[in-house]
Amino acid sequence: MIVAVTASSSFLSCSPLLLPCQGPNRRLQWRRNDKRRLATKVAVSGVITAGFELKPPPYPLDALEPHMSRETLDYHWGKHHRTYVENLNKQIVGTDLDTLSLEEVVLLSYNRGNMLPAFNNAAQAWNHEFFWESIQPGGGGKPTGDLLRLIERDFGSFEEFLERFKSAAASNFGSGWTWLAYKANRLEVANAVNPLPTEEDKKLVIVKTPNAVNPLVWDYSPLLTIDTWEHAYYLDFENRRPEYINTFMEKLVSWETVSTRLEAARVRATQREQEGTDTEDEENPDDEEPEVYLDSDIDVSEVD
Amino acid sequence: MYCKKIMIVQMIRRTATCTATCTATCTTQLNYQKSKAIKTHNTQIPLACALLTCPLKLELQSRSMAASTAVTANYVLKPPPYALDALEPHMSKQTLEFHWGKHHRAYVENLKKQVLETELEGKPLDHIIHKTYNNGDLLPAFNNAAQAWNHEFFWESMKPGGGGKPSGELLALLERDFTSYEKFYEEFNAAAATQFGAGWAWLAYANDKLKVVKTPNAVNPLVLGSFPLLTIDVWEHAYYLDFQNRRPDYIKTFMNNLVSWEAVSARLEAAKAASSSSA
Numbered sequence: 376m377i378v379a380v381t382a383s384s385s386f387l388s389c390s391p392l393l394l395p396c397q398g399p400n401r402r403l404q405w406r407r408n409d410k411r412r413l414a415t416k417v418a419v420s421g422v423i424t425a426g427f428e429l430k431p432p433p434y435p436l437d438a439l440e441p442h443m444s445r446e447t448l449d450y451h452w453g454k455h456h457r458t459y460v461e462n463l464n465k466q467i468v469g470t471d472l473d474t475l476s477l478e479e480v481v482l483l484s485y486n487r488g489n490m491l492p493a494f495n496n497a498a499q500a501w502n503h504e505f506f507w508e509s510i511q512p513g514g515g516g517k518p519t520g521d522l523l524r525l526i527e528r529d530f531g532s533f534e535e536f537l538e539r540f541k542s543a544a545a546s547n548f549g550s551g552w553t554w555l556a557y558k559a560n561r562l563e564v565a566n567a568v569n570p571l572p573t574e575e576d577k578k579l580v581i582v583k584t585p586n587a588v589n590p591l592v593w594d595y596s597p598l599l600t601i602d603t604w605e606h607a608y609y610l611d612f613e614n615r616r617p618e619y620i621n622t623f624m625e626k627l628v629s630w631e632t633v634s635t636r637l638e639a640a641r642v643r644a645t646q647r648e649q650e651g652t653d654t655e656d657e658e659n660p661d662d663e664e665p666e667v668y669l670d671s672d673i674d675v676s677e678v679d
Numbered sequence: 680m681y682c683k684k685i686m687i688v689q690m691i692r693r694t695a696t697c698t699a700t701c702t703a704t705c706t707t708q709l710n711y712q713k714s715k716a717i718k719t720h721n722t723q724i725p726l727a728c729a730l731l732t733c734p735l736k737l738e739l740q741s742r743s744m745a746a747s748t749a750v751t752a753n754y755v756l757k758p759p760p761y762a763l764d765a766l767e768p769h770m771s772k773q774t775l776e777f778h779w780g781k782h783h784r785a786y787v788e789n790l791k792k793q794v795l796e797t798e799l800e801g802k803p804l805d806h807i808i809h810k811t812y813n814n815g816d817l818l819p820a821f822n823n824a825a826q827a828w829n830h831e832f833f834w835e836s837m838k839p840g841g842g843g844k845p846s847g848e849l850l851a852l853l854e855r856d857f858t859s860y861e862k863f864y865e866e867f868n869a870a871a872a873t874q875f876g877a878g879w880a881w882l883a884y885a886n887d888k889l890k891v892v893k894t895p896n897a898v899n900p901l902v903l904g905s906f907p908l909l910t911i912d913v914w915e916h917a918y919y920l921d922f923q924n925r926r927p928d929y930i931k932t933f934m935n936n937l938v939s940w941e942a943v944s945a946r947l948e949a950a951k952a953a954s955s956s957s958a
Binding site: 450495548549550551585586587610613 | 777781822875876896915924
């Protein structure tokens with residue numbers, strides 16, 4: 376008598392970060408994945424909630440004046456961001472995506488670049504929440520501590536980093552985002568081809584992305600972002616994007632948040648190294664290989 | 680002959696005064712160009728002919744009649760064929776001042792700098808566009824060149840008191856290829872509304888068929904092998920000051936109050952002429 380050990384969301388194939396694998400050791404995988412998934416949520420997306428609400432920015436809408444006007448926040452957060460969240464909820468209600476965290480929806484719907492319908496809304500919802508938390512009243516200045524050390528290690532100097540970041544943001548044609556990210560220790564990821572394979576692992580990188588794409592899809596850890604869709608700066612700067620970028624870096628960016636995210640990213644990277652988790656390991660966990668079929672009166676709690 | 684025919688069609692639409700003046704000028708030029716045109720049969724309207732001055736900017740119309748050349752090789756920032764406040768209240772003067780006066784101007788200026796002292800310098804704009812499109816692997820000058828072209832085409836796609844329904848052959852073809860004008864309207868609307876991020880929606884003509892296409896960023900149907908007939912700019916800068924994030928309202932306003940069906944019809948004629956003469 377075969378007892379199928381079930382886990383939810385079993386329609387999806389095995390992917391290291393996300394969901395339970397198919398197969399007889401499904402339950403074990405579920406637990407391992409579950410733990411890591413929660414850890415991931417806390418470590419990386421500790422600032423992003425699952426469940427699709429429109430979170431307000433962590434400051435009043437006029438708190439960023441005069442660098443980013445209240446009117447901009449009213450529209451950008453109150454209309455654009457809100458619309459992405461509402462449309463996403465409409466799109467996924469009653470589907471399998473409905474039970475997942477926002478980050479999971481983003482990763483799944485990216486679908487190796489062949490985006491499913493929910494991607495644009497999901498990614499934009501994620502990106503905007505991340506963006507509001509990347510800035511603060513009285514922001515700007517220079518980073519400190521480990522973050523500064525890594526910036527100097529990977530870009531030569533803070534000024535050099537600034538140049539490159541600003542230049543990337545200014546030259547991102549059309550709609551998109553520019554990111555500072557901590558590159559994970561993977562060459563290929565389940566869902567996408569690494570855009571910077573020549574860069575070493577565990578290093579800070581600058582990436583620019585079009586439209587709604589974000590570095591989560593390459594398994595990078597985003598640390599900072601600037602929205603360069605025109606709606607982000609049009610009311611305050613019209614077409615003067617470079618001026619917007621300068622203001623963003625000099626007066627708005629929240630280096631504390633970036634530092635916190637960096638710590639979390641490094642913890643995550645170390646944890647994964649220690650767990651020895653890799654795609655191969657996932658599918659063949661070492662000594663916990665249970666029987667192919669479970670007898671109905673076996674105590675499945677053994678499997679723990 | 681191709682060039683002459685188009686120019687005359689345009690002249691008829693002008694007032695008596697202008698027609699007289701312009702005809703004289705244009706004809707003279709045309710004759711001058713004629714011998715050239717016979718040699719270079721099937722090419723666009725010769726450059727000199729296109730640069731004629733006319734009180735009502737006739738040369739603008741005639742130039743845009745050429746199937747694929749809407750702009751001179753001089754990369755000039757042409758003003759729209761109406762005053763900057765003439766599209767109020769549907770498109771504000773402020774929008775025109777920014778959209779034309781800053782965005783469009785910047786594309787033209789940056790293009791000039793980019794092609795300076797390169798092999799592209801002095802080449803017609805559509806030549807640059809084709810070359811730098813490079814089968815999708817865009818070369819640096821593409822974005823500025825295509826955006827310069829697209830915007831000029833966009834201003835000429837609208838007029839004060841525009842909108843309404845097309846007529847004549849254009850309407851017949853729309854009804855043939857979309858089953859009804861309403862169906863076309865819906866499809867064009869949907870394309871413009873669903874072009875995620877920055878881009879354009881187009882009515883285009885190819886292989887004797889009309890179709891709606893949407894393109895991202897600076898891409899336009901020229902590089903896809905079709906004749907553009909109509910476009911709407913759906914980059915946010917096109918509608919943000921007047922409509923903020925309400926793109927569907929902008930699209931409706933464009934269709935109901937701004938589209939210049941005459942321009943579209945004239946372009947269709949030119950496209951058909953160009954297709955058949957090169958067939």
